[in-house]
Amino acid sequence: MTSETRSALSIVRLRRPRLSRKLLLLAPPVLAGALAPLFAAYPLRIFDLVLIYAMLGMGLNIVIGYAGLLDLGFVAFYAIGAYTYALLASGQFGIHLPFLVVLPVGGALAGFAGVLLGIPVLRLRGDYLAMVTLGFGEIVRILLNNLDVLTNGPQGVTRIDPPALFGVSLVSPLHFAYLLLVMATLVFAIVWRLETSALGLAWAAVREDQDAARGCGIDATRAKLFAFGTSATIGGLAGVVFAAMQLFVSPESFTFWESLVVVLVIVVGGLGNLFGVILGAALMMIVPELLRAYEDYRLLLYGLALVIVILLRPEGLLPRRYGPGWLFARLGAR
Amino acid sequence: MLFFENVQKRFGALVAVQDVSLSIPAGLITSIIGPNGAGKSTLVNMVAGSYRVSAGRILLDGVPIQSLPKHRIAHAGLRRTYQNIRLFDGLSVLQNLEVAVLPGALGTVLADVLGIRATDSRRIRRAHCLATLDRFGLAGLADRPAASLSYGNQKLVELARAVVAQPRALLLDEPAAGLNHAETDTLRRHIEALRGPDLAIVVIEHDMTLVMAMSDRICVLHRGRKLAEGAPAEIQAHPEVQEAYLGDPGATHAIAAAAHARRNQVRVRADRSVAWHRA
Amino acid sequence: MTGFLVQQLVNALTVGAIYALIALGYTMVYGVLRLINFAHSELFTTGAFVGAALYVVLGAAGSPGLAVLVGLVTFFIVGLLGVATEAVAYRPLRRGSRLAPMLSALGVAIVIQNTVMLVAGKRPLRFPAFLPGGPFDMLGAVVTLKQVAVLVVAVLLMIALELLVNRTALGVRVRAVSESIPTAALVGIDPNRTISVIFLIGPGLGAVAGILYASYYGVATFTMGFVVGLKAFTAAILGGIGSIPGAMLGGFLLGLLETFGTGLLPILSGGTIGTEYRDVFAFAALVLVLTFRPAGLLGEQVGEEAMVYKRDF
Numbered sequence: 073m074t075s076e077t078r079s080a081l082s083i084v085r086l087r088r089p090r091l092s093r094k095l096l097l098l099a100p101p102v103l104a105g106a107l108a109p110l111f112a113a114y115p116l117r118i119f120d121l122v123l124i125y126a127m128l129g130m131g132l133n134i135v136i137g138y139a140g141l142l143d144l145g146f147v148a149f150y151a152i153g154a155y156t157y158a159l160l161a162s163g164q165f166g167i168h169l170p171f172l173v174v175l176p177v178g179g180a181l182a183g184f185a186g187v188l189l190g191i192p193v194l195r196l197r198g199d200y201l202a203m204v205t206l207g208f209g210e211i212v213r214i215l216l217n218n219l220d221v222l223t224n225g226p227q228g229v230t231r232i233d234p235p236a237l238f239g240v241s242l243v244s245p246l247h248f249a250y251l252l253l254v255m256a257t258l259v260f261a262i263v264w265r266l267e268t269s270a271l272g273l274a275w276a277a278v279r280e281d282q283d284a285a286r287g288c289g290i291d292a293t294r295a296k297l298f299a300f301g302t303s304a305t306i307g308g309l310a311g312v313v314f315a316a317m318q319l320f321v322s323p324e325s326f327t328f329w330e331s332l333v334v335v336l337v338i339v340v341g342g343l344g345n346l347f348g349v350i351l352g353a354a355l356m357m358i359v360p361e362l363l364r365a366y367e368d369y370r371l372l373l374y375g376l377a378l379v380i381v382i383l384l385r386p387e388g389l390l391p392r393r394y395g396p397g398w399l400f401a402r403l404g405a406r
Numbered sequence: 407m408l409f410f411e412n413v414q415k416r417f418g419a420l421v422a423v424q425d426v427s428l429s430i431p432a433g434l435i436t437s438i439i440g441p442n443g444a445g446k447s448t449l450v451n452m453v454a455g456s457y458r459v460s461a462g463r464i465l466l467d468g469v470p471i472q473s474l475p476k477h478r479i480a481h482a483g484l485r486r487t488y489q490n491i492r493l494f495d496g497l498s499v500l501q502n503l504e505v506a507v508l509p510g511a512l513g514t515v516l517a518d519v520l521g522i523r524a525t526d527s528r529r530i531r532r533a534h535c536l537a538t539l540d541r542f543g544l545a546g547l548a549d550r551p552a553a554s555l556s557y558g559n560q561k562l563v564e565l566a567r568a569v570v571a572q573p574r575a576l577l578l579d580e581p582a583a584g585l586n587h588a589e590t591d592t593l594r595r596h597i598e599a600l601r602g603p604d605l606a607i608v609v610i611e612h613d614m615t616l617v618m619a620m621s622d623r624i625c626v627l628h629r630g631r632k633l634a635e636g637a638p639a640e641i642q643a644h645p646e647v648q649e650a651y652l653g654d655p656g657a658t659h660a661i662a663a664a665a666h667a668r669r670n671q672v673r674v675r676a677d678r679s680v681a682w683h684r685a
Numbered sequence: 686m687t688g689f690l691v692q693q694l695v696n697a698l699t700v701g702a703i704y705a706l707i708a709l710g711y712t713m714v715y716g717v718l719r720l721i722n723f724a725h726s727e728l729f730t731t732g733a734f735v736g737a738a739l740y741v742v743l744g745a746a747g748s749p750g751l752a753v754l755v756g757l758v759t760f761f762i763v764g765l766l767g768v769a770t771e772a773v774a775y776r777p778l779r780r781g782s783r784l785a786p787m788l789s790a791l792g793v794a795i796v797i798q799n800t801v802m803l804v805a806g807k808r809p810l811r812f813p814a815f816l817p818g819g820p821f822d823m824l825g826a827v828v829t830l831k832q833v834a835v836l837v838v839a840v841l842l843m844i845a846l847e848l849l850v851n852r853t854a855l856g857v858r859v860r861a862v863s864e865s866i867p868t869a870a871l872v873g874i875d876p877n878r879t880i881s882v883i884f885l886i887g888p889g890l891g892a893v894a895g896i897l898y899a900s901y902y903g904v905a906t907f908t909m910g911f912v913v914g915l916k917a918f919t920a921a922i923l924g925g926i927g928s929i930p931g932a933m934l935g936g937f938l939l940g941l942l943e944t945f946g947t948g949l950l951p952i953l954s955g956g957t958i959g960t961e962y963r964d965v966f967a968f969a970a971l972v973l974v975l976t977f978r979p980a981g982l983l984g985e986q987v988g989e990e991a992m993v994y995k996r997d998f
Contacts, residue, residue, distance in 0.1 A: 142784055192976040198783050199721050203918065204975045207968040210915070214965050270508045270528075273497075277505040280494040287454060287492075288506040289480035289571065328911075332791070339788060368803065375795025379774055382789045386781075392496075 093400055101257045108249045116245035120317065122357045123252035124310050129337040129349035130256075130263050131306030136335070137344030137392075138272060139299040140279030141194075142202040145209025146334050149304040151216060151326035152185055153178040153311025158229040158321045159222070171235030171242075175312050182308020183301050190300035194293055209331055217323040228322025235316040248317050255313065259306055264346060264396055266302065275299060329371070336374060340381050342390030347399070351390055407432050408453070408484070408575045408606045413462035413472075415448050422448040424630040425462075430575070432606045435597065437617045439610075439641075440627035441651055446610045447489070449627070450579050453608075454486050455479045466575055481510070483574030487564045489583060495553035499544060499563050502552050503535040503570045538570040539563075542596060558589040565596060575606045582613045594620050618642065626650070692827065693948050694941075699832040699901065701940020702839035706894035707917035708924070708932035709846065710887030716863040716927035717883055719783070723790040724770055725891055726914020727797035730907060732763045732892025733812070733899040734805050740813045752815045756838075756896055760889040767888030768881045776877070802907040815900040835897045842890060843933050849886075850929060859883060863927070912964055916943070919971040925984025934982060943967060 108116065128150060135143045156178035160169045169177075193204050216223050223229065235242045235251075242248055266272050274295045277285035282292050315321050337356050342348015360370050381388065408430040415423040423445040430436045438446050451457040453464055455476035464472040471479050485506070494502050509527070539545045542562050547555060552563060561581060568576055581597070582590045594616055600607060611617050617624065617638070624641045626633040628650040634641055641647055707729055714722040736759040743751055774793050778786045820829045850856040861869040862879045870876050898913065899905035916939060924935025947963040974981060 136784075140784070142787060193972075196975060196979065199719070199787060200975045200979055202787055203721060203922075204972050207915070207971045211965060211968045211972070214962070214968070218962065273501060273505055274508055276497055276501075277494050280496055281492050283456070283476070284488070284492040284494065285505065286476035287480055287486055288567065289477050289510070290505065290508065291475075291477045291510065332795070335788070335791075369799075371795055372799035372803065375792045375797075375799060378792030379789050379796065380792075382785050382792065383774070383777060386785055 096400070096403065097261060098257070101253045105250060105253050108246060108253075113245050116249050118357055118361055120245055120248045120252055122353050123249075123256045124314055124317075125334065125337055125357060126350050126353035127252075127256050127259050127310040127313075128307060128334045129341065129353050130259050130346060131303040131310065132334050133338050133344065133346070133349050134263065134266070134275075134303040134306075135299050136338055138267060138275040138279065139296055140198075140275075141296060141299065142198060143205045143300075143303070144202050144328070144331055144335065145189075145205035145207070145212075146303070146307055147326045147328065147330040148189075148209045148212040149182040149186055149307030150311040150314070150330065151212055151323075152182040153308030154315040154321045154326070155216065155223060155229070155311075156181055156308070157312045157315040158232050161233040161235075161316075162229055163231040164224065164229050168233055171233075171237065171312075171316060175309060178312035179305045179309040182311065183305035186300040186302075186304025186307075187297060189304075190297045194296045194300070206328065206331075209328060213323050213326055213328075216326065223323075226323060228320060228324070230320050232315055232319045232321070234319060242316070248313070252313065255309065259309070260346060263306075267346070267395075268397065271295065271298060332374070336378060339388055340377055342388035342392065342394075343386075344392040345388070345390045345395040347395055348388050348390035348392075352388070407467060408608065409465040410449075410453075411463040411465065413449070413452065413464060414460045415445075415452060415457060416460045422630055423452070426627070426630075426632050427462075428625055428632060428635070430606045430608050431623075432574070433601065433603045434622035435601060435607045435609060435620055436623045436625065437609045437611055437621040438625050438627060439612070439614075439617055440633070443629070444627040445630040446627055447579070448630075450486070450577060450608075450610055453479075453484065453577060480571075484577065485568040485571060485573040485575075486577035487561075487568050487579060487581060489580045491557075491560050491564055493552040493560055493564055493567070495551070497552055498549050499539065499552050499555070500532065500535055500548040502563060503538060503567050504531060506567050506571045507531055507535065535570055538566050541599075542566045558585055558592070561585065561589075561593065562596065565593075569600060574604060576600065576608065578607070578609045578611075580610055580612065582611060582616050590616055693944050695828050695832055697940040697944035698937060699835050699940070700944065701920075701937035702836050703894050703898050703901070703936075704913075704917045704920045704939050705933045705936025706839050706842060706890050706897070707914065708921035708936045709843070709929060710891040711918050711921040712924075712926055712929060712932040713859075713863075713883050713887045715921070716929075717859075717866070717880055718775065718779070718786070720775060720786050720790065721918070722887075723787070723914075724774075724793040724797055725888060726910035726917070727794045727801070728763050728767055728770075728888040728910075729891040729895040729898075729914060729917075730801055730905070730910035731766065731797060732759050732888075732895030733905040733909065734801055734810070734895075734907075735759045735762055735892065736815070736896035737810060737813055737899070737905060740815065755815075756893055759892050759896060761885075763892035764885035764889035767884040770888075771880060771884040776880075798907060798910065805907060807907065809904045809906040810899075812899040812903050812905050815896060831901055835901055838893070838897060842893065846886070846890070846929065855879075855882065912967075915971070916964075916967040919967050919974070921981075922971060922974050922979070923981050925981030928981075928983045931981055931983035938982075939967065939970065942970065 104119075108119070111119070128146070131149075132143065132146045135141050135146075157171075157174050159165060160167050160174050160177070161171065162168075189205070189208055193201060193208075196204060217226055219225070237251070240247075242251060274285070274290045277288065277290055278292045278295050286292050314325075318325075333356060337352035338349055339352075340355060341350070341352020360367075360373075363370070363373075366373075410426055410428040410430075413423060413426045414421065426445070426449065428438075438449065440446055448457065452459050452472065455471075455474060455478075459472040462472070463470050466479075466482055466484055469482060471482055471484065474482065494505060497505070508531075536545055536548060539548055542565065544559065544562060544566060547559065547563075552560065555563065565578070565581065568578075578597070581593055585593060590613065597607065597609070598620060609617070609621070621638055623636065624638055625635045626641060626644070626647050633650055634644050634647050636644075707725070710725045710728070711722060714720060714725070736755055739755045739758055740752070743755060770793055774789045775786050778789055820827050848856075850859055858869070858874050858879045859882065861872070861874055862876050862883075866876045869879070895905075895909075898909070917936065920935035920939040921932045922935070923938055924931030924933065926932075943963060943966050946966050950962060
């Protein structure tokens with residue numbers, strides 16, 4: 073091309089507006105929302121599950137990826153959220169509160185449980201913490217299984233009300249796809265802002281060297297408590313939506329395996345990396361679906377995946393440094 | 407000003423620090439030395455909050471800090487460096503300093519998260535950290551991961567991290583450990599540049615050259631007790647100090663006697679110059 | 686009344702002995718590597734199934750001598766599996782964060798459990814009769830020969846371990862390496878070899894515990910390891926993780942706690958709370974002990990000095 077063209081092109085490039093981060097963030101969900109109606113119910117259900125596990129992963133990522141604490145009982149908060157909706161919006165007790173009311177209640181209850189668990193447990197060494205959280209998760213499941221009067225025991229709670237937003241009843245996977253896209257985007261945005269806030273830096277310092285962090289003036293215990301609280305809240309919110317989607321909950325859905333799946337989502341996808349979490353959720357939901365013929369081998373593959381990833385690529389598929397921050401920097405987005 | 411008042415530390419039956427009273431004034435560099443096992447590290451760990459004091463008090467500008475948790479001690483104005491460097495390896499050099507000056511209030515964090523225009527304080531924080539790095543000549547390394555720096559630079563970053571919050575007392579635990587002559591010299595200049603009317607500097611060190619060159623006052627610990635205290639020249643000449651290091655009372659006399667009794671003397675011509683061979 | 690108490694006591698000691706055997710595996714591995722070997726519970730399960738298979742293959746029916754042989758062979762087979770696990774999944778991760786080995790152990794646990802499931806099937810297996818049956822009366826309680834056999838075997842193994850650890854050169858190496866790997870290396874002990882031995886003995890004992898457990902209850906399922914493992918881990922913590930006598934003590938203690946606790950619950954609560962809360966006891970005990978006295982009864986109190994320089998979580 074001629075030199076005039078080249079200089080004209082360079083001026084045009086300068087004049088192009090800088091990419092906005094908000095736009096970049098909203099583009100994928102909006103695109104997904106636009107394309108969603110083109111899909112059948114079955115793939116949309118998978119998509120919904122991916123979004124739920126992505127939310128769970130983003131929540132647990134705060135504790136494991138940011139603060140560096142191994143929580144093996146995350147399913148407890150998921151369960152608390154789910155059962156909150158199940159008991160407050162179903163025929164179980166005849167209480168029929170609207171979805172938008174129960175959503176924050178479920179999140180808050182789960183968050184409260186997270187803080188309550190955190191207080192005695194956070195001064196423990198990492199491995200002890202892992203065992204105690206595992207034990208806590210199991211205790212919650214056993215209680216759900218046995219407090220028949222409250223939870224209907226192993227039979228679970230049925231006849232849960234489908235959620236209604238602004239008069240529209242959400243029943244199909246497509247409806248939930250929209251709801252989940254909105255929720256997941258919000259959770260992503262909030263967790264991202266947390267990661268880049270002063271609290272996020274405090275978490276990173278605590279993860280690297282808790283003692284040195286204290287020497288720098290960081291209240292490590294309070295920071296860890298916050299991590300537990302926020303992650304539990306997110307878990308609870310995901311649980312509420314899950315119950316609203318399934319219209320049925322039972323203790324069976326909240327075993328240690330669920331906690332493990334979420335751990336895998338983070339570890340395989342990318343520890344401490346929000347993009348990694350989404351990737352992990354997609355892999356963990358889609359791959360087993362593709363390998364449906366080998367259903368029996370599913371858990372075995374999970375186990376192998378965990379060991380192989382830890383041994384060969386401990387940071388996960390998308391390492392921490394290739395997160396949203398890296399993408400924003402690469403694209404020059406403000 | 408940092409003040410130790412009859413401080414004692416026992417580990418079961420072992421008394422590591424016995425009735426030590428010490429004052430570290432502001433504006434000076436005070437070194438604490440002593441042979442191994444003297445109780446220097448124990449003392450440091452007590453000040454920093456890692457160990458609980460068995461008896462006595464530690465006062466920072468009149469405020470007792472001996473029973474405060476570590477992060478409260480840091481907020482009270484006491485910062486430290488570590489014998490074996492403890493930087494946040496995965497974070498950048500700049501982030502290492504930012505950690506030391508993070509706001510503690512929940513409100514500011516929430517505002518940060520929700521995107522309310524509180525980001526100016528963040529910019530000010532970063533600017534301050536960069537300025538501090540600049541004082542140590544490390545501004546160019548600000549975005550490098552802390553683990554990727556050379557040992558000497560890592561030591562400086564740790565020092566920068568300790569001073570970025572403008573502490574009132576600075577605790578340096580064997581800052582010269584592992585440094586060669588040139589690096590020790592750089593370190594000394596940086597520490598001396600920190601002298602100020604509002605800062606009490608305490609250095610635990612083994613490197614005698616550094617201690618003698620840098621300190622305004624020296625305190626000698628031996629077997630958990632304060633053995634001597636004073637200006638470098640006094641300490642150097644102090645016979646008990648010498649004996650503590652040599653391990654045997656009366657050793658100094660024996661060595662002096664042997665030195666006087668040497669028959670052969672070697673003379674070195676003072677004006678000897680070096681001749682370079684040119685090929 | 687005495688009859689009831691003696692009954693519960695025997696039950697408690699029997700189940701406690703099994704917990705103790707498994708707990709030893711956890712405690713020995715933790716003592717040397719500071720690693721919670723999640724895979725240990727699955728090796729317990731594997732032991733039961735391997736034992737059952739060998740029993741059938743060797744036609745050990747009715748012969749106590751052959752049954753002992755099967756136990757021995759199972760000990761070594763599963764022990765070698767333990768050694769292999771350590772070499773492949775834990776040794777490469779010895780340096781670095783404490784998170785990685787734990788996750789690896791979790792993965793190995795899942796792999797082993799599901800391999801057992803795929804090989805042995807999902808349905809519970811009727812376990813062959815290793816132990817002699819026959820109830821007899823003692824102080825008004827019905828005690829079976831099975832229970833006595835379990836106790837005898839378990840106690841013999843524990844005595845053997847004590848002798849090994851405290852009276853042999855190998856035991857010295859084990860104790861040295863558990864104290865400090867670098868120091869042991871400095872005095873000429875090969876840490877890897879000794880760690881391999883620990884991973885032979887620990888899982889081996891767990892495997893025999895698996896045979897005993899499955900014989901006692903008459904059935905083995907591929908999921909039996911999870912809950913029993915958690916309880917045994919609790920026992921190890923209770924007694925003081927890292928301490929061999931602690932694991933033994935903790936095992937029996939947990940057995941007592943669980944048996945008497947669940948035995949008394951319906952009585953105390955007038956029937957509202959039943960024995961299905963048995964498992965909650967163990968988990969609650971785990972949470973409480975780790976929260977308030979992590980060192981357990983006989984464990985090392987991690988002192989201030991250790992915490993400052995060990996750069997713990």
